[in-house]
Amino acid sequence: MSDPRIVVALDVDSRQAALTLARQLDPTLCRVKVGKELYVAEGPRLVQELMADGFEVFLDLKFHDIPNTVAGACKAAAALGVWMVNVHALGGRAMLAAAADALSGIRQPPLLVAVTVLTSLGPADLAEVGIAGSPEEAVLRLATLAKRCGLDGVVCSPLEAARLRSELGPDFRLVTPGVRPTPRADDQTRVATPRGALSAGADYLVIGRPITRAPDPRAALLAIHREIHA
Numbered sequence: 001m002s003d004p005r006i007v008v009a010l011d012v013d014s015r016q017a018a019l020t021l022a023r024q025l026d027p028t029l030c031r032v033k034v035g036k037e038l039y040v041a042e043g044p045r046l047v048q049e050l051m052a053d054g055f056e057v058f059l060d061l062k063f064h065d066i067p068n069t070v071a072g073a074c075k076a077a078a079a080l081g082v083w084m085v086n087v088h089a090l091g092g093r094a095m096l097a098a099a100a101d102a103l104s105g106i107r108q109p110p111l112l113v114a115v116t117v118l119t120s121l122g123p124a125d126l127a128e129v130g131i132a133g134s135p136e137e138a139v140l141r142l143a144t145l146a147k148r149c150g151l152d153g154v155v156c157s158p159l160e161a162a163r164l165r166s167e168l169g170p171d172f173r174l175v176t177p178g179v180r181p182t183p184r185a186d187d188q189t190r191v192a193t194p195r196g197a198l199s200a201g202a203d204y205l206v207i208g209r210p211i212t213r214a215p216d217p218r219a220a221l222l223a224i225h226r227e228i229h230a
């Protein structure tokens with residue numbers, strides 16, 4: 001099975017829009033991500049339809065709750081058969097350990113990753129909510145905790161990937177949103193190009209609007225695919 005590095009964020013509001021978009025893509029070139037907007041609108045059946053179309057699905061619901069609740073949500077995601085699921089590292093040690101434990105007895109569990117610091121946040125945002133240090137320091141602290149709790153990897157920005165790769169080793173998965181082939185950042189703050197993210201050590205690039213809002217999403221995907229494999 002191929003291991004596409006690009007994960008296209010299907011941030012749309014309906015089954016029809018999601019399937020129309022996905023059918024312009026190619027499961028040998030990308031995976032897809034279902035986030036809060038689409039999941040709240042369409043639920044697990046849409047995830048199953050995307051998988052039936054051949055896509056591996058990252059269920060990006062960023063669970064953040066008490067340990068028992070998050071453990072149950074992770075088990076439900078595993079039962080759905082998704083490729084990757086995530087939680088917020090700020091849920092703390094007990095929550096992260098409960099999430100990892102919930103998936104430990106499952107045959108072919110999804111990859112479990114923790115969101116560190118959202119890629120939309122900059123230094124002033126962190127200070128305002130009382131998180132100490134630079135984004136890179138906070139990301140490293142949370143990623144180290146996630147690794148100790150048995151998670152497979154983290155979501156971070158491409159700007160932290162090199163430091164995490166060198167501190168946390170080659171097998172810890174680094175999933176990076178905040179990827180922009182052009183200077184347009186939208187609401188993202190900590191960004192890099194696709195090639196910049198990969199050369200910093202990212203395993204998977206989460207890319208939404210640069211593909212989904214392009215006049216031709218398939219051409220945009222192919223262009224990024226070519227850029228990172230050149």
Ligand SMILES: O=c1ccn([C@@H]2O[C@H](COP(=O)(O)O)[C@@H](O)[C@H]2O)c(=O)[nH]1
Nearest residue numbers: 009035117118119177178206207208209
């Ligand atoms: O820190 C994070 C965590 C998740 N995301 C998600 O990734 C995509 C990015 O979409 P773009 O359109 O390429 O900005 C989106 O679904 C976010 O929910 C993130 O951006 N940052």
